[in-house]
Amino acid sequence: MSSIHASSLAVGYGKRPVVDNISLNLQPGELLVLIGTNGSGKSTLLKTLAGLIEPMDGTLTLLGSAPGQLPTQVAYLPQHPVSSHTLPLCVQDVVAMGRFAHLGLFKRSNDADRAIVLDSMKRTGIDSQANDPIRDLSGGQQQRTHLAQVLARRAEVLLLDEPTAGLDLNGRKAVAELIATERARGVTVVLATHELADAESANVVMLLAQRVVSLGTPTEALRDEFLRECFGFTQPH
Amino acid sequence: MRLALFGGILVACTCAIAGTFVVLRGLAFVGDALAHGVLPGIATALLLGFSGILGAAVGAAVMMGGVSIVTRKFRLSGDTAIGLLFVGMLSLGVVITSRSTSFVGDLARILFGELLGITTTDVAWQFTALVIVGVIAFVSRRPFLLLSVDDGLARTSGFSARLFHNVMLTMVAITVIASFQTVGTLLVLGMLIAPAATGSLFARRIESMMLIAALVGSLSTYIGLLISYHYDLAAGASIVLTAVVIFAISATANEIRKSRSHSHHDHEHPHVHGEIHV
Secondary structure (H helix, E strand, O other): OOOEEEEEEEEEEOOEEEEEEEEEEEOOOOEEEEEEOOOOOHHHHHHHHHOOOOOOEEEEEEOOEOOOOOOOOEEEEOOOOOOOOOOOOEHHHHHHHHHHHHHOOOOOOOHHHHHHHHHHHHHOOOHHHOOOEHHHOOHHHHHHHHHHHHHHOOOOEEEEEOOOOOOOHHHHHHHHHHHHHHHHOOOEEEEEEOOHHHHOOOOEEEEEOOOEEEEEOHHHHOOHHHHHHHHOOOOOO | OHHHHHHHHHHHHHHHHHHHHHHHHOOHHHHHHHHHHHHHHHHHHHHHOOOHHHHHHHHHHHHHHHHHHHHHHOOOOHHHHHHHHHHHHHHHHHHHHHOOHHHHHHHHHHHHOOHHHOOHHHHHHHHHHHHHHHHHHHHOHHHHHHHHHOHHHHHHOOOOHHHHHHHHHHHHHHHHHHHOOOOHHHHHHHHHHHHHHHHHHHOOOHHHHHHHHHHHHHHHHHHHHHHHHHHOOOHHHHHHHHHHHHHHHHHHHHHHHHHHHHHHHHHHOOOOOOOOOO
């Protein structure tokens, strides 16, 4: 069974699609990288995959179900996760919220849940600040906390909207390693980014400019004519 | 006086639970609208000889339903919908009460409460409300927490944002309805927000925020009642004013503590100025 299957999918808000005619098929462990400028449709597509926006047309399934139907198996990191300055939450509490999809209303968290939360914090390097209030952290540290929350879901599909935003070079490397580790255990990852370098290890790259400019392997999708069409410039050779 | 203190502490505890989520989710305006929206319901009920609590419940239901319909059907922003219904319901309440000259005293009681005149029945209602609000908050703590961060996070975690938003509003409405006898519909908002806002300054967990809010609310009730008794001032207003003053003192003290801590930190680590982003 495909992890993600889309056929003639149109995504957007209101009556006008932002991107249409999207067809793709991702298998477990594969990485799809969405590249495009601001407003190109990357985040709209990710929100549709996450079940936050209804598809406007076509078909879309994640792990064989409609978007939003499998909260324990699909995790989504939004572009600018809210770290409200008024929230009196420490880092580990924010990360523990990643387990809520599994716990529902009534199930009590157990040692296994706590171990997953700790492991997720260690993997994003935020464990040393587990008891610090999130509102006192830097933007990069808050981003690591939200990444840990997504990892704590232990999902089979990860939808990451610019996860390296606000991270320094070490943070970017750590995210790349995290994605590689998740893929190695069969997790399918969809990553929206501005960085062409993020596409190097992808199975599939989709170049977006309010339409699908190109779709294929990194070599196929990032050809000069497509990049020029999308960004107005090409990569230095 | 003891009954008033006991009733006031029950109000403080109920408002601490509901107020924590009002502050976290940014529902102060909704809380204000609910507090005023119950006015025509109470006025109509008293005019027709029914229980004020029953009228308040109907008023709150109309207010919540109205906000939901206006937001969804007319594609207006939440604060516009709330603002419209807020002034509409408040005006309706004043129009109803202005029809009867004997209503002047009742209107003052509805708006500002009558803590010193509460009965054991009022206290029993308040206790029931505390239990209901406590159960709602405990059962819904996870979706409420997710909603306080982001609607999308709640939805992608498998919780209906609309359902639990409405559950949260219902919890706030129950708090307002049960508290109007003691602190009044105008002042209940102060008890919802001021102690919880004080809690948010110091707490690192939701539970500790609620606990601090309950302690601040209870302390405000005690001090407010003492001031009211010794200086012959309005009890409800004295309590809420005390809660707001405690917040102001706490916020100032917190800022001073933070600035001292930062200057101490800078002195110890003069070369560290945050992360270097590449």
